[in-house]
Amino acid sequence: VVAAIKPGGKLFFRDYGRYDQAQLRFRPGCKLQDNFYVRQDNTWAYYFTTEEVDKIFTEAGLVPVENEYIRRQYANRQQNVVRFRVWVHAIFEKPVTATDATQA
Known part of the structure; x- marks a missing residue:
């Protein structure tokens, strides 16, 4: 890349952050490695630190x-549920370089 x-x-990066609510909800059998999980649809999810x-x-x-x-709290008042989401934004x-500057 x-x-x-x-x-x-510039490269813009945004992905799941460590201790996101979705990470905390995974069952133990879904854990592949530390902070690396498989969802029910067989897609993978990794939860990053900065x-x-x-x-x-x-x-x-x-x-x-x-x-x-980036930390956000989402409330579903109808279901009386609060979710805490975490992303890494970078x-x-x-x-x-000097070579790049002379070629411009």
């Missing part, structure tokens, strides 16, 4: 611009 980003370009996301993208050569948790930038 990084090879497809132009120097100065540290993991930072490590993945900085090791790929990108520079963090934003990297934070923006990373591909640095402009």
Whole structure:
């Protein structure tokens, strides 16, 4: 993916965050590995931390611009249910090198 980003370009990332309500609702038999689960429809779900996301993208050569948790509380008053959702929202930038600047 990084090879497809132009120097100065940005990568936007948003995915499930650790301790999202959906993660906490998984049955023990659905756990494949730590924070990695299989849903009933056989799709997989991983719940990230901001540290993991930072490590993945900085090791790929990108520079963090934003990297934070988005936390929301949703209430269904009709069913009297409150859900706490967590996402990791991050923006990373591909640095402009001296070579890139001279080619522009």
